[in-house]
Amino acid sequence: xxxxxxxxxxxxxxxxxxxxxxxxxxxxxxxxxxxxxxxxxxxxxxxxxxxxxxxxxxxxxxxxxxxxxxxxxxxxxxxxxxxxxxxxxxxxxxxxxxxxxxxxxxxxxxxxxxxxxxxxxxxxxxxxxxxxxxxxxxxxxxxxxxxxxxxxxxxxxxxxxxxxxxxxxxxxxxxxxxxxxxxxxxxxxxxxxxxxxxxxxxxxxxxxxxxxxxxxxxxxxxxxxxxxxxxxxxxxxxxxxxxxxxxxxxxxxxxxxxxxxxxxxxx
Amino acid sequence: xxxxxxxxxxxxxxxxxxxxxxxxxxxxxxxxxxxxxxxxxxxxxxxxxxxxxxxxxxxxxxxxxxxxxxxxxxxxxxxxxxxxxxxxxxxxxxxxxxxxxxxxxxxxxxxxxxxxxxxxxxxxxxxxxxxxxxxxxxxxxxxxxxxxxxxxxxxxxxxxxxxxxxxxxxxxxxxxxxxxxxxxxxxxxxxxxxxxxxxxxxxxxxxxxxxxxxxxxxxxxxxxxxxxxxxxxxxxxxxxxxxxxxxxxxxxxxxxxxxxxxxxxxxxxxxxxxxxxxxxxxxxxxxxxxxxxxxxxxxxxxxxxxx
Ligand SMILES: Nc1ncnc2c1ncn2[C@@H]1O[C@H](COP(=O)(O)OP(=O)(O)O)[C@@H](O)[C@H]1O
Ligand SMILES: [Mg+2]
Numbered sequence: 001x002x003x004x005x006x007x008x009x010x011x012x013x014x015x016x017x018x019x020x021x022x023x024x025x026x027x028x029x030x031x032x033x034x035x036x037x038x039x040x041x042x043x044x045x046x047x048x049x050x051x052x053x054x055x056x057x058x059x060x061x062x063x064x065x066x067x068x069x070x071x072x073x074x075x076x077x078x079x080x081x082x083x084x085x086x087x088x089x090x091x092x093x094x095x096x097x098x099x100x101x102x103x104x105x106x107x108x109x110x111x112x113x114x115x116x117x118x119x120x121x122x123x124x125x126x127x128x129x130x131x132x133x134x135x136x137x138x139x140x141x142x143x144x145x146x147x148x149x150x151x152x153x154x155x156x157x158x159x160x161x162x163x164x165x166x167x168x169x170x171x172x173x174x175x176x177x178x179x180x181x182x183x184x185x186x187x188x189x190x191x192x193x194x195x196x197x198x199x200x201x202x203x204x205x206x207x208x209x210x211x212x213x214x215x216x217x218x219x220x221x222x223x224x225x226x227x228x229x230x231x232x233x234x235x236x237x238x239x240x241x242x243x244x245x246x247x248x249x250x251x252x253x254x255x256x257x258x259x260x261x262x263x264x265x266x267x
Numbered sequence: 268x269x270x271x272x273x274x275x276x277x278x279x280x281x282x283x284x285x286x287x288x289x290x291x292x293x294x295x296x297x298x299x300x301x302x303x304x305x306x307x308x309x310x311x312x313x314x315x316x317x318x319x320x321x322x323x324x325x326x327x328x329x330x331x332x333x334x335x336x337x338x339x340x341x342x343x344x345x346x347x348x349x350x351x352x353x354x355x356x357x358x359x360x361x362x363x364x365x366x367x368x369x370x371x372x373x374x375x376x377x378x379x380x381x382x383x384x385x386x387x388x389x390x391x392x393x394x395x396x397x398x399x400x401x402x403x404x405x406x407x408x409x410x411x412x413x414x415x416x417x418x419x420x421x422x423x424x425x426x427x428x429x430x431x432x433x434x435x436x437x438x439x440x441x442x443x444x445x446x447x448x449x450x451x452x453x454x455x456x457x458x459x460x461x462x463x464x465x466x467x468x469x470x471x472x473x474x475x476x477x478x479x480x481x482x483x484x485x486x487x488x489x490x491x492x493x494x495x496x497x498x499x500x501x502x503x504x505x506x507x508x509x510x511x512x513x514x515x516x517x518x519x520x521x522x523x524x525x526x527x528x529x530x531x532x533x534x535x536x537x538x539x540x541x542x543x544x545x546x547x548x549x550x551x552x553x554x555x556x557x558x559x560x561x562x563x564x565x566x567x568x569x570x571x572x573x574x
Pocket of ligand 1: 302
């Protein structure tokens with residue numbers, strides 16, 4: 001008979017002998033999928049490249065008394081709050097916009113597990129790359145101050161740095177949530193930029209003109225509550241504000257998004 | 268074994284799949300045949316859990332697809348060969364599937380070999396693949412986990428004649444080794460040469476199903492006569508329905524012995540009389556295709572009349 005497949009005479013029935021796919025394996029595979037295209041690779045590489053550019057810009061343009069470690073990390077944080085959420089968004093929406101979800105969700109039919117694995121993979125990327133970016137900033141601080149012939153100023157504590165990492169992870173998760181909720185690359189990216197760049201401005205204008213809003217803002221504006229993390233240690237009230245706004249802006253939409261993902265057709 | 272029981276799916280009031288039930292048996296190739304838009308893909312998507320059924324159940328070896336612990340090792344699925352991240356290479360797409368399934372890395376090269384994708388082709392990005400190459404890659408992905416069940420949606424699309432022959436051999440061999448194969452097509456001839464069983468669907472409903480040999484046999488007799496009207500009436504009197512074919516032909520729903528007997532007693536000269544040999548199936552299928560087309564024309568006219 002015509003056959004190219006000479007391995008076995010009959011297909012062995014393997015039914016009932018398979019074990020489930022562990023979450024760790026889904027996570028490492030999803031992690032690989034974030035790097036294995038040219039666009040994915042350069043998006044990842046851009047974290048390092050942009051941190052380097054931001055650091056160089058501080059060395060070139062900051063005056064010698066401005067040149068403290070905090071100036072460097074603040075400069076690095078600007079591209080981070082864009083790139084990390086974009087990475088998170090595309091890792092989710094690609095399954096729909098690039099249609100690879102057809103394979104993914106037939107190989108792993110529990111869609112919640114795929115989304116959880118993607119979340120773990122994205123947060124891992126953030127947790128590895130942010131310290132790396134801050135290390136580039138530290139190097140910049142040493143080089144910059146040496147060039148300017150001043151002593152380096154280390155004006156951030158370890159707690160400050162951890163709060164910075166947390167703030168970045170939160171913006172990444174916000175992007176992730178939009179990806180899950182909208183499931184379309186362009187739509188989710190636009191929504192993220194509106195949230196990240198338009199809403200804070202509107203919020204600022206409103207707070208400047210309306211007294212009632214100025215008092216309310218920390219309790220309803222997630223970005224505002226989150227930005228406190230960049231400035232120093234949070235007090236109990238600020239943590240509460242972060243928890244409340246985080247629940248409203250991040251956790252509830254995420255739950256809605258997860259429900260939609262598990263019910264939606266994968267086309 | 269694949270079991271589909273009373274599956275119905277409606278999209279905003281439109282019924283794409285309407286109370287569909289059938290099984291696909293191990294050791295056999297089951298052809299799922301129907302014109303474009305008949306509901307084949309929707310049925311197959313429901314089977315693997317990508318689309319939800321409005322009602323009814325679908326199972327594989329007695330379990331729902333979502334309950335399979337590692338589905339890739341039990342069911343090979345190819346629904347749409349173009350549904351891949353265009354920026355990945357063919358090899359990378361296989362590697363991802365291999366990782367999800369937890370298989371040794373060597374399987375990827377074995378499968379590339381099996382579907383005749385060269386090392387150089389496998390390193391190209393799928394955006395630069397022809398449809399035929401994508402189908403081969405899709406078949407490689409489906410076979411990766413050595414599953415017992417294969418579900419393939421129009422796998423012959425885009426394959427060249429040699430590729431179609433190759434796939435036919437592969438699937439026949441697969442069924443010979445005890446595998447269950449469900450494959451869809453909108454071309455009767457394509458599926459006729461490979462399927463053991465046929466399930467014919469039109470406008471979301473099953474219109475015929477059974478062993479191919481039986482469906483072909485039940486097709487009746489084809490005859491040509493100089494007095495078609497007279498013979499048709501005589502056949503009806505004898506309880507045999509018939510339909511005109513061509514200039515002077517009749518397709519009668521009875522075997523050649525009975526039809527010959529009726530013609531003889533009626534005294535009508537017969538030019539030709541032979542078993543219909545699947546012509547009935549082809550007629551039915553053509554009619555089905557024409558019907559769905561006529562429906563859309565009628566709908567358009569109705570819309571035009573309202574406007
Ligand atoms: N998500 C959807 N929303 C609305 N209609 C749909 C959807 N999916 C399929 N259909 C319709 O259902 C019918 C059956 O489609 P399909 O199963 O793809 O047919 P086939 O694969 O037999 O060509 C078609 O009329 C198609 O337009
Ligand atoms: Mg189809």
